[in-house]
Amino acid sequence: MNKNIVILISGRGSNMLAIARNVQSGLLKDKCQIAAVFSNNPDAEGLAAARNLGIPTCCIPSAGVKKQVYNRLLLNWLQKTGPDLIVLAGYMKILSPEIVRAFPGRIINIHPADTALHQGLHGYEWAWHEKLPATRVTVHFVDEGLDTGKIIAQQEVDLTGASDLIEVEERGLRVEHQLYSRVIRDLLNRL
Ligand code: GAR
Numbered sequence: 001m002n003k004n005i006v007i008l009i010s011g012r013g014s015n016m017l018a019i020a021r022n023v024q025s026g027l028l029k030d031k032c033q034i035a036a037v038f039s040n041n042p043d044a045e046g047l048a049a050a051r052n053l054g055i056p057t058c059c060i061p062s063a064g065v066k067k068q069v070y071n072r073l074l075l076n077w078l079q080k081t082g083p084d085l086i087v088l089a090g091y092m093k094i095l096s097p098e099i100v101r102a103f104p105g106r107i108i109n110i111h112p113a114d115t116a117l118h119q120g121l122h123g124y125e126w127a128w129h130e131k132l133p134a135t136r137v138t139v140h141f142v143d144e145g146l147d148t149g150k151i152i153a154q155q156e157v158d159l160t161g162a163s164d165l166i167e168v169e170e171r172g173l174r175v176e177h178q179l180y181s182r183v184i185r186d187l188l189n190r191l
Contacts, residue, residue: 116151
């Protein structure tokens, strides 16, 4: 039977769209459906894009809501939706320990750098400013820390000759868009 995934986003949603394309006609076809795309940001570009594709969406705006209250609302929504896998794709908020504990081994995140070397925001800016010849996109389980969860997969992005930050990000996203769906497929096969 098809598994249910939910995708959490805060902005552009290019990883979410790559996953949606793979669910429709790529390596996730007949493996899962996107039960919903969730965002904390009502203006997230990715939310509108998901709606245009006919994917169910849910937005609980986080602005002005206390962290604890917000996470309780999100936990309720996740429990009601009952996903097999929770996929963070540019979701820029930290999940509470209660959420992490409610879905052990079922929450994953994609990060634009090696999480052992760089955590948090601005992974491509970091690689560009450090003049790295390569960076490593990482998919990891989400634990209670900031980008500290067990690494599931990494893929190198060659940055040699990149002329600006835009090109660094383009090269990185090309890798992210392929790697994430492959990891999701492999995890779903094991669930
Ligand atoms: C991606 O590059 C993702 O790796 C990064 O945010 C971007 C979201 O892009 N995530 C983090 O930095 C998490 N620490 P998208 O909205 O187009 O998928």
